[in-house]
Amino acid sequence: MAKAETKPGKEREKGKEERKEGNKEPEAAKGLSIKKDEEFGEWFSQLIIKAELIEYTDVSGCYVFRPNSYFIWEQVQQYMNKRFQPLGVKNCYFPLFIPEHLLLKEQKHVEGFVPEVAWVTHSGKTPLKERLAVRPTSETIMYETYKKWIRSHRDLPLLLNQWNNVVRWEFKNPVPFIRSREFLWQEGHTAHASREDALSEVFTILNIYEDTYRECYAVAGIKGQKTEAEKFPGAEMTTTFEVFVPSGKSLQGCTSHLLGQNFAKAFDITFTDEKEQQQYIWQNSWGFSTRTIGATIMMHSDDKGVVFTPRIAPTQVAIVPILFEKVRDEILKKANELKDELKQAGLRVVLDDRNHTPGSKFYEWELKGVPFRIELGPRDLEKQECVVVRRDTGKKESLKLKDVKKRLPALMEQMHQDLFAKSQEVQKKESVHVKNFVDLKKGVEERKLIFADWCGHAECEQRITNETPAKILCLPFQDNDPAQGTTPTTGDCSVCGKKGLVVALVARSY
Ligand SMILES: [Zn+2]
CATH class of the missing domain: 3.30.110.30 (C-terminal domain of ProRS)
Incomplete structure (x- = not known):
């Protein structure tokens, strides 16, 4: 206990140091002082602070998702909701608090989760009659309700999903995104009339998770089944998507569980089948969390900063005008026209007309992981051109101003495909x-x-x-x-x- 108590302060100090360092330079970023392949852990901590993705708080293991990282989570939500909808999965919301007697109903589940549960014990100074668990996962509170809703085979399948937060009070070393005490996720909880239907859904969801990694994050991984020792507490079978990142460690990317009838029996959830027989339901649960954002950052970012695929990047294009007194107004005018044109085309674009040197702006947008930078200077203007620079490769391409709108989406798509191939390569090579x-x-x-x-x-x-x-x-x-x-x-x-x-x-x- 005492050892763990020292952690919040220490972690907080680390955050402060980063900030102090960052504030010395008005141009925010001189890049990172630590290299990815030398001190991976330190590199990652510095990166996520400097790129304004995460902020530390006074509670160890609990982090602020700043707009640049929360945006990415919203993109993932949109993608997944679109994939869940055709399956008939509906979103809902269950309470954050789980009465103790419910959490204790399924024996293996209890053994797995109780060591990490945070409890609410008092209302003001008055002890509660029954302790309330802050949800570590929602099986128990949801299934107590499913029991009321499921009567006959016509009520099945019941396919619900929640986008919410959960708390697991672990004492292992916290790492932002990857291992935190509170995290955001979706948890799907479905009930089926047969094991066959349930199993088929377990795989369908696992495949959707893989697609999400590929389509949203440009990250490859390996699908498999957990061993008996590693499966979800209370599940009959757990499937997983494992992502191997360049630190030489693997990340359990998400899980899709066949719960079998374990919870159905513990919660006594039955239905009348077509032959008027009482049967226990078959259940699944599946979850995909904000640790997945950490996976794409670890996979693709480099010594200059974050690399995001254009599909999820909060800003896709930063226009940096190279301003010289004589033609300053003219360049700004063209840069603004270009910005408006790209915005209208649906791109997330910023025009950086601050009074910093172009070099310091380049560093900053590279650090923050903006996939494309457009440089526009006097000589470019004479030729009605600009220079487009790709973040991950540094490759430069001169484009006619009139062609930028048409060409950029193709460059973005190419970047996404290249990043995905690169992550496959990391896995293969190692x-x-x-x-x-x-x-x-x-x-x-x-x-x-x-x-x-x-x-x-x-x-x-x-x-x-x-x-x-x-x-x-x-x-x-x-x-x-x-x-x-x-x-x-x-x-x-x-x-x-x-x-x-x-x-x-x-x-x-x-
Ligand atoms: Zn053996």
């Missing part, structure tokens, strides 16, 4: 397939993404956890397709040397 425990340990030491043949026994999984800083992340689906199931192997178990059963994915993780 992957190794190991045959024995020596190589497995070596792979962990080298911070690789390890494919290891496994016998399926918990002892071998435990040995990985005990003897290395890594764990089995998941059992990857064959060809990354959930419908094909996990990947069988004929090789020997890389831990015990006995007959292998399945391929396991092993790495350090957040």
Whole structure:
């Protein structure tokens, strides 16, 4: 307890230092002082403060999402809502507080979550009759209600989703976006008449999650099934999307669970089937959180600052006029026309006409992850041209002013595709397939993404956890397709040397 209590202050101090440093220069940013491939963790902390994505607070592990990061979350919400809607999933909202007796109803669920639950115990100075949990996840409060709503097979499927916040009071080292005590997410909770329907939805959702990573974040990953030891407390099966980032660690990107009938039995949720028989319902829950924003930042950003794909970038284009006295008015006029034209075309564009040097403005927009910068100077103006600079590659292209509107969307699309290919490349480059425990340990030491043949026994999984800083992340689906199931192997178990059963994915993780 005492150890954890020291954390908020320390973390806060770190935030202050960053700010002090940032305030020295009026042009906000001289870039970052730490390199990504030298001190990844420090680089990430500096980056998210300087790029104005996150602010620290006096509560350790609880962060401010500044407009630049909240905007991205809104883009993701829009994309997902569009994907959920055709499935018949509807959005709703359940209370933040869960009475203790409900949280305690499903035994495994309780064991998994109670250590991290924050409790409300008093109203003013008066103790409450029953403690209220601040939701760590909403299964229990939702299912108590589902019981009232579900009577017959005609009430199924019941497909609900919430966009909300949850609190998990962990004492592990907090990392903004990645591991925080309060985070934002969507949690889907569905009820079905058959296991088959439920299972099919688990995979449909997992595929939508993968699409979200690809379409919104330009990030690739690996879909798989969690082991018994790693599955969601109370679930029959947990599927996951694992993202391997350049720090040499993997990030559990989101999860989609088959809850089976565990909660249905604990909450006594039954329906009358078509043959007038009483049956327990089959349930799923699935969640995708703001840690996913951290995944795209970690994947694509560099020593100059953040790199966002144009699809989610709060600002897609920054026009920086190169102002010289003689032609100042003329350049500004053209820059404004260009801004209006691009705005009308639906692009998120700013015109930076502040009185700073062009160089300091370039640094700032690079730091903040604006995908394209347009430079407009006297010589460009003479030729009715401008220079377009792409953030991730630094590649420059001279364009006729009249062509910018038409050309930019294609450049943006190209950038998105290139970023996605790059994230696939990171994953491929860092992957190794190991045959024995020596190589497995070596792979962990080298911070690789390890494919290891496994016998399926918990002892071998435990040995990985005990003897290395890594764990089995998941059992990857064959060809990354959930419908094909996990990947069988004929090789020997890389831990015990006995007959292998399945391929396991092993790495350090957040
Ligand atoms: Zn084994």
